[in-house]
Amino acid sequence: MHYTLPLPDERIYAPYKINELVKILEEEGIPRSASLQGSGVNIHDLEDPFTLTSMRQYMTVCTNALALSNDPAIPFKLGSRLRVSAYGMYGYALLSCLSIRDYFRLATKYRRLATPPMAIEWSETEDHAVWAFPDVFVLNPSLPLRQFLMEQQFSLNVTHLQDVAGTHYWPLQARFTYPAPAHGSIYEAHLNCPCLFDQPRSELIYDRMILDQKPAMAHALTSTLMQDTCDRLIGQTKIATGTSGSVYRIVMERPGNFPDMEEVADMLNMTVRTLRRRLDTEGTSFQKITDDVRSTLACEYLKTTKLSILDIAMLLGFSDGAGFRKALKRWTGMSPSEIRR
Numbered sequence: 001m002h003y004t005l006p007l008p009d010e011r012i013y014a015p016y017k018i019n020e021l022v023k024i025l026e027e028e029g030i031p032r033s034a035s036l037q038g039s040g041v042n043i044h045d046l047e048d049p050f051t052l053t054s055m056r057q058y059m060t061v062c063t064n065a066l067a068l069s070n071d072p073a074i075p076f077k078l079g080s081r082l083r084v085s086a087y088g089m090y091g092y093a094l095l096s097c098l099s100i101r102d103y104f105r106l107a108t109k110y111r112r113l114a115t116p117p118m119a120i121e122w123s124e125t126e127d128h129a130v131w132a133f134p135d136v137f138v139l140n141p142s143l144p145l146r147q148f149l150m151e152q153q154f155s156l157n158v159t160h161l162q163d164v165a166g167t168h169y170w171p172l173q174a175r176f177t178y179p180a181p182a183h184g185s186i187y188e189a190h191l192n193c194p195c196l197f198d199q200p201r202s203e204l205i206y207d208r209m210i211l212d213q214k215p216a217m218a219h220a221l222t223s224t225l226m227q228d229t230c231d232r233l234i235g236q237t238k239i240a241t242g243t244s245g246s247v248y249r250i251v252m253e254r255p256g257n258f259p260d261m262e263e264v265a266d267m268l269n270m271t272v273r274t275l276r277r278r279l280d281t282e283g284t285s286f287q288k289i290t291d292d293v294r295s296t297l298a299c300e301y302l303k304t305t306k307l308s309i310l311d312i313a314m315l316l317g318f319s320d321g322a323g324f325r326k327a328l329k330r331w332t333g334m335s336p337s338e339i340r341r
Contacts, residue, residue: 005116005283007242008139011052013115016086018053018061019046021078030068037064055138058115062148072183075148076190079155084163089233090114093226094164096219101211103164104129110230117141117149128172129211131157133202135177147178150202151187157204158191166216171206175199235296243268243278244289251293258293258317261286295331298324302339309336 006012022035032043039060045051065074084091090113097103104122111120119136122129133153137146154174161169171193180197187195191204250264259267264286265275279285294316301312313324328336 005119005138006055006112008056009054011054013053015041015046015051015053017082017115018058020081021061021065022046024074024077025065025069028069028071034068035061035064055117059117059139059141063145066144066148073186075152076155079152080159082156084160087114089226089229093230095217096222096226097215098218098220098223100165100213100215103215110234113230113233118153124208124211127208129206129208131204147181154204155190164215165213169206169210171204173205175203177202242282244282244284247289248293251290258290291331298328299339302336
């Protein structure tokens with residue numbers, strides 16, 4: 001399974017995570033200059049609202065934290081301080097969603113906007129709602145850094161659910177694939193649940209009963225507006241980055257006459273094999289990008305025009321309305337009428 005993670009050197013994130021980590025280290029007596037060493041981020045960048053940073057820069061500061069601090073609770077503290085409101089439009093989309101189930105879904109859908117160092121997915125079983133963390137990271141970090149990032153992520157997920165719900169929904173259990181570290185005893189104190197190590201998968205498990213609960217700041221109009229904004233922001237990051245960005249841009253510029261993979265490879269002066277390999281390295285595929293473009297255009301046509309379903313289907317390369325409806329349901333989980341509303 002492929003996971004869409006940012007490229008290591010894409011400077012597309014505000015430095016809120018770096019800034020908070022530097023503050024925590026400063027409380028321990030570690031100078032900001034030492035925390036930022038080798039990252040390419042300077043002290044003034046942390047206070048500049050227009051600064052953009054990359055995953056490599058964030059992970060460099062995390063590596064510095066491991067080397068400079070003797071406090072094993074640093075990643076847990078960082079996760080607990082990264083409140084949802086620090087995440088801009090992504091954060092407001094989560095806060096205004098209409099159910100906790102929507103929170104799980106949207107947190108995954110728009111995760112690319114959240115400076116994500118690793119892959120994450122969620123599932124719903126008969127009894128549980130489960131965050132799962134496959135062993136897929138940006139930059140293939142060292143084992144100590146993987147553990148640091150995992151601890152920070154678990155703490156962050158616990159914090160964000162509290163922020164969205166407006167009440168304490170604690171996990172039932174946390175599971176980790178690695179052996180219990182020397183500081184394993186502090187896990188339960190920070191995550192407020194039993195913690196198991198040497199498990200088949202890294203998971204954070206909740207009672208399924210919470211999924212139908214209404215978040216404290218749920219608001220239908222705000223939720224719709226914020227999701228629309230996040231959709232546009234996601235589109236902008238795709239257009240801006242890597243080979244996948246080039247393919248996305250080419251396909252998007254030719255609605256109604258989508259080029260095939262061979263045509264796009266020719267436009268990029270490479271072979272189909274090279275194009276496929278580069279897209280695979282970036283965690284995507286030509287089919288995924290084409291489907292993404294068609295999904296984006298479908299939603300745009302449905303929301304902003306009075307075109308018939310058949311007309312939209314034809315514009316997107318479908319031979320009939322039934323095939324379009326089926327694809328739209330697969331892409332968005334909604335019918336044309338639901339999107340138009």
